[in-house]
Each structure stands twice: as C-alpha cells, then as structure tokens.
Amino acid sequence: MSQALPRNQRFLRIAVVTPILPVPHDPTRGRYIHETARALGRLADVRTWFAQPRYPSLPGLAPRSFLDGNVGADYALDGLDLDAFTYPALPGLSRVSNGYAIARALKPRIRTFAPDVVLAYWLYPDGFGALRCARALDLPCIVGARGSDIHVRSGLNATMTRRTISRADALLTVSDAMRLSAIERYGAVPDRTHTIVNGFDTGVFHPRPQAAMREKLGLPPDGRLLVYVGRLVATKGLLELVEAFGALAAADPHLRLALVGDGVMREQLRATIRSNGLEGRVLMPGAMEPAGVAEWICAADLLTLPSWSEGYPNVVVEAIACGRPVVATDVGGTREIVDASNGLLVPPRDAAALRGALDTALSHPWDREAIATAIARSWHDVAVDTLAVCHRVVAAGGR
Incomplete structure (x- = not known):
C-alpha cells in the first residue's frame, strides 16, 4: 500500500x-x-x-x-x-x-x-x-x-x-x-x-474475452496457447522453453507457443524452431506496445517466464492482472508474485521441470476471475x- x-x-x-x-x-x-x-x-x-x-x-x-x-x-x-x-x-x-x-x-x-x-x-x-x-x-x-x-x-x-x-x-x-x-x-x-x-497499467492489463482476442489476432479458436513476453535473449530461458514446448507439442497437435518480443536471439530461435519441426506451432509476432501485449496474454491459456534471473518481472504481474496463470522460474522476486492460486514455480535452466509444470498448469482448473483480482497496484x-x-x-x- x-x-x-x-x-x-x-x-x-x-x-x-x-x-x-x-x-x-x-x-x-x-x-x-x-x-x-x-x-x-x-x-x-x-x-x-x-x-x-x-x-x-x-x-x-x-x-x-x-x-x-x-x-x-x-x-x-x-x-x-x-x-x-x-x-x-x-x-x-x-x-x-x-x-x-x-x-x-x-x-x-x-x-x-x-x-x-x-x-x-x-x-x-x-x-x-x-x-x-x-x-x-x-x-x-x-x-x-x-x-x-x-x-x-x-x-x-x-x-x-x-x-x-x-x-x-x-x-x-x-x-x-x-x-x-x-x-x-x-x-x-x-x-x-x-x-x-x-x-501496472490497469487500463490496459485486465481480463478480456479469450475468443475475441484470438479472433482479433487471427488465431485458431480451439487448442491451447502458451505465451512468453520479453526480450529474445538466452538468459530468459528461451532454449529451455522451446525444448519443453517441443515435448508437449508432440503429444498435443493443437498446442501453440507465442514468443512476443524481439532481441539478439531472434534468428537463432527461428533456426532452432525449424530444426525441431515446430514451424507453425511457435509464433513470433515481434515486439509490441502494451496494448498488443495485453491482447496476446488474454488470448493465451497461460504465460510462462523461464528466466535465469529477474528482479520483479512486470509481465508476470500483467498476466495475473489479465486473469492468466503463470509458470515461471523461482528467481528474484517472482515468488513474491506467484503462489499456488495463480501459478507454478520451477528451478531455472531445467527444461524437464518446465515441461512438467507447463503440462500441469495447462490441465489445472484455474479461477481466472480470482486471479485477476489478486493484484491492484x-x-x-x-x-x-x-x-x-x-x-x-x-x-x-x-x-
């Protein structure tokens, strides 16, 4: 307060x-x-x-x-x-x-x-x-x-x-x-x-109908969507994320991942996605203003942030404000935001643990309305x- x-x-x-x-x-x-x-x-x-x-x-x-x-x-x-x-x-x-x-x-x-x-x-x-x-x-x-x-x-x-x-x-x-x-x-x-x-900007980050956001972004109405928002750099755990997603995608043909952002790792990630046969399953819409970020978060089923290090990750707060659960690494101040009511924490640099947490979170019956009202700052x-x-x-x- x-x-x-x-x-x-x-x-x-x-x-x-x-x-x-x-x-x-x-x-x-x-x-x-x-x-x-x-x-x-x-x-x-x-x-x-x-x-x-x-x-x-x-x-x-x-x-x-x-x-x-x-x-x-x-x-x-x-x-x-x-x-x-x-x-x-x-x-x-x-x-x-x-x-x-x-x-x-x-x-x-x-x-x-x-x-x-x-x-x-x-x-x-x-x-x-x-x-x-x-x-x-x-x-x-x-x-x-x-x-x-x-x-x-x-x-x-x-x-x-x-x-x-x-x-x-x-x-x-x-x-x-x-x-x-x-x-x-x-x-x-x-x-x-x-x-x-x-x-966070309460006028931008708030719950919106998932179906409407998917239609606006040209996404299929069915299937499940994971979203990452941030810089495209190795320290954000993106190689672990692609590895974890690849294992999940093999069992679910309708699962997708969106990497929202830009950075020096952009071309390396595209090459990794191609080499793992994940083209069309991993979307890279680029960096965008907060309003666009909010639309992608609200179109998703959950947000993930597998960073090696964080201070107080704003995108985690923004996802929770949008009523979306979070799977993130237990680094910095992330555990001050994420608890059992709104997400799961995993150790950094552990693709297997990340895959397991994402799988669990995707099947968990989260109360999105309760999640969205947990933070007001x-x-x-x-x-x-x-x-x-x-x-x-x-x-x-x-x-």
Missing part, C-alpha cells in the same frame, strides 16, 4: 537518469521506467535523461545482449520531459570508463536543470555516472536497481556496483529478494534500502512511494 504524502511537502525537481526506455526498435525495453517517470512527473517537476552508449560502426563490436541502435536528441516519449544523449563506448572494453563518460555528459545538463535530487535507474554504469555527477554538483542521489544490475554482476561490474551502492543516499529495489541481496552481497545499509515494487502508487523516498533524502540533506 502506498503511503500518502504530507500536503505541506513542496514540489520537488527530480532529475531521472536511465539507459533503459522504450525505443522504436525495441518498444518493450524499460516500460516500467517509462511508466514510473511518467507517473512521477504528475507529482513533481521531472526531467528524464536517456543515456545511450555510442558504439563505433565496426564488425564484431555490436553488443551481444540487446538490439543496438540510438535515438536522436529530438526523441519523444509520451508523458516525459526527455533529453536523449549518447556517450562514446566500446562493448566490454570501455566498461571501466563508461560511468565517467556518463558523468561528463550529464553534468552540464543537470546543472542547467538545477534539481533537488538525482534519481538514477540501473546501478552501473549509469547509476555510478549519475552519482558522480550529483556529488560534483552537491546534490543528493538515489539509485534504483531493476534486476540483472544486482543479480548478474561479477568482476569489475560487481566492484563498481558495490561502490555505487555504498555512496548513494538511498537504494531502491523492486522486490524484497533484491533488497536482501543488496544488503547481503553488496553491503547496502538496511535503513537506506527501500523496496518499491512495480505497478498502479504506477501512481509506485510514484507516490518513490517520491516519499526523494522527500526523505532531500529533507536529510543527502549523506
């Missing part, structure tokens, strides 16, 4: 810094940050800086974990006062310098805006760069962790993440599991580490909770 803000608190100026926002070539990227910043902008004076690494156009230097491509300074997103900028980088090679490059690019921009506090999402390099900039301008800084920026860190990344957390005025996490990980692994100070779970709630931490940090005068 969000806490109410005292009426006498003044209107804050907040500089939001993030490397993750929806872009034309990847419209699902960073939707939760977009929604948080947009809702926060209704409660405070917020400007968002979109930090993008600028890689040289040379063969073999493209990033391996996300679709590369930058937007220009004139890029706009609904509800945001946005400033998109780039900084020079080399995949892997400039890891140690990226935070400093971000700080240099941010400093004149944030000085002109003159905020009360800097709020950076993604711990390293962007949180480090924002923190360094804030210190140079004598401003307090809050950093927010989203998932793999805490759970999938090693070597230099882990060292710089620890340094960022230790120097920030507050740390925001999206699940209690992530909060505990930050405290135990990175030495985060408990009373400066706050869990603020994500919300809006992005306004997230913004209120986030603003409360901002006020606390500003009132304390930073560290």
Whole structure:
C-alpha cells in the first residue's frame, strides 16, 4: 500500500537518469521506467535523461545482449520531459570508463536543470555516472536497481556496483529478494534500502474475452496457447522453453507457443524452431506496445517466464492482472508474485521441470476471475512511494 504524502511537502525537481526506455526498435525495453517517470512527473517537476552508449560502426563490436541502435536528441516519449544523449563506448572494453563518460555528459545538463535530487535507474554504469555527477554538483542521489544490475554482476561490474551502492543516499529495489541481496552481497545499509515494487497499467492489463482476442489476432479458436513476453535473449530461458514446448507439442497437435518480443536471439530461435519441426506451432509476432501485449496474454491459456534471473518481472504481474496463470522460474522476486492460486514455480535452466509444470498448469482448473483480482497496484502508487523516498533524502540533506 502506498503511503500518502504530507500536503505541506513542496514540489520537488527530480532529475531521472536511465539507459533503459522504450525505443522504436525495441518498444518493450524499460516500460516500467517509462511508466514510473511518467507517473512521477504528475507529482513533481521531472526531467528524464536517456543515456545511450555510442558504439563505433565496426564488425564484431555490436553488443551481444540487446538490439543496438540510438535515438536522436529530438526523441519523444509520451508523458516525459526527455533529453536523449549518447556517450562514446566500446562493448566490454570501455566498461571501466563508461560511468565517467556518463558523468561528463550529464553534468552540464543537470546543472542547467538545477534539481533537488538525482534519481538514477540501473546501478552501473549509469547509476555510478549519475552519482558522480550529483556529488560534483552537491546534490543528493538515489539509485534504483531493476534486476540483472544486482543479480548478474561479477568482476569489475560487481566492484563498481558495490561502490555505487555504498555512496548513494538511498537504494531502491523492486522486490524484497533484491533488497536482501543488496544488503547481503553488496553491503547496502538496511535503513537506506527501500523496496518499491512495480505497478501496472490497469487500463490496459485486465481480463478480456479469450475468443475475441484470438479472433482479433487471427488465431485458431480451439487448442491451447502458451505465451512468453520479453526480450529474445538466452538468459530468459528461451532454449529451455522451446525444448519443453517441443515435448508437449508432440503429444498435443493443437498446442501453440507465442514468443512476443524481439532481441539478439531472434534468428537463432527461428533456426532452432525449424530444426525441431515446430514451424507453425511457435509464433513470433515481434515486439509490441502494451496494448498488443495485453491482447496476446488474454488470448493465451497461460504465460510462462523461464528466466535465469529477474528482479520483479512486470509481465508476470500483467498476466495475473489479465486473469492468466503463470509458470515461471523461482528467481528474484517472482515468488513474491506467484503462489499456488495463480501459478507454478520451477528451478531455472531445467527444461524437464518446465515441461512438467507447463503440462500441469495447462490441465489445472484455474479461477481466472480470482486471479485477476489478486493484484491492484498502479504506477501512481509506485510514484507516490518513490517520491516519499526523494522527500526523505532531500529533507536529510543527502549523506
């Protein structure tokens, strides 16, 4: 439950810094940050800086974990006062310098805006760069962790993440599991580490008639449909999912799987689907806006998310809001969302366990109406909770 803000608190100026926002070539990227910043902008004076690494156009230097491509300074997103900028980088090679490059690019921009506090999402390099900039301008800084920026860190990344957390005025996490990980692994100070779970757009993600959604999407009215929504990358467990689906599909000729999203693994997945004789059974409609995602979820019988690592997976919340059960891996904060009333949890990287859970979930008589009413948290709630931490940090005068 969000806490109410005292009426006498003044209107804050907040500089939001993030490397993750929806872009034309990847419209699902960073939707939760977009929604948080947009809702926060209704409660405070917020400007968002979109930090993008600028890689040289040379063969073999493209990033391996996300679709590369930058937007220009004139890029706009609904509800945001946005400033998109780039900084020079080399995949892997400039890891140690990226935070400093971000700080240099941010400093004149944030000085002109003159905020009360800097709020950076993604711990390293962007949180480090924002923190360094804030210190140079004598401003307090809050950093927010989203998932793999805490759970999938090693070597230099882990060292710089620890340094960022230790120097920030507050740390925001999206699940209690992530909060505990930050405290135990990175030495985060408990009373400066706050869990603020994500919300969802209640106007988009809600139950809809399954038959109508299938007709709209051109899907057969019969048979069962599994849906995955997210980036097409190995760490989302997609090879395990295709393997598990192949075993189930052999016994059920009317079972289908939809992989909604895009990513660097797209062509590899298509080749795997062909080699396993699953063409026509595995659909790849691409990445889409939230309204399209909701239609695919409501057309499905259940959603699956077999990730190796998660923070607080929004798509799981969105599926439950649509009244759909979930089969997901027991990682990060997923167990804070999924229980026996709305889904099943399995260990990561285990195709056999995933296949068994999917089979069980498909035959279980779920109460979709009860599932859909279990979660009610809006992005306004997230913004209120986030603003409360901002006020606390500003009132304390930073560290």
